[in-house]
Amino acid sequence: MWVWRRLEGIKWSDKVRNEEVLRRVGEKREILRTIKNRKRSWLGHILRRECLQRVTMEGELEGQRSRGRRRFGMLTDMLNGRTFEQMKEDAQDRVKWRTLC
Template identity: 45%
Template sequence: MYGCKAWTISKQIQNKLEATDMWFLRRMPRIPWIAKKTNERVLNEANKRRSLVRTIRKRQATFLGHVMRRGKLEYLVITGKFEGKRSRGRKREKIMDGLARKSIRYTGRRQR
């Protein structure tokens, strides 16, 4: 998760991260893939919740708070406020788009 504060997480990448999280949880108790256990059953057995994407989003939100207060080059890069014309094609996804799409509030309470 080194450098995850600057990752742009699309829906595809989020699905891959969640699959990786489940892979980690299956590897720790050495559950083989032929056991045919559902993800919910593995989570219940481990007494865990999916937390990898949540942790990344939390780190991004705290990093974003630091960057937005400074107002320097990092602020321009994250908000995408550059002068001039933009290139052709679909707009590139920014960190702000990913955080706004999920709109997770981190108040220290459990998410339901």
């Protein structure tokens, strides 16, 4: 944001809202879209590999079972009505994964 303020010649002491700066330069806020795209890309990368991160996401570690409800904080917004197994199958094919993302 500071880059656009500097390009527009807006001083730091001027009371100009961020929305006004974005309107002046003709940009939109895209941080949420960027975060989702990077999250999907990382998840596809992890689901195609055989690694410890994938094992922990799938919950296949041996030992004492954790108490309480299982948490899917990172995966919740990415499932989009599909199951985790369907998402794993889609991630195996890079072209299909990219079209879904």
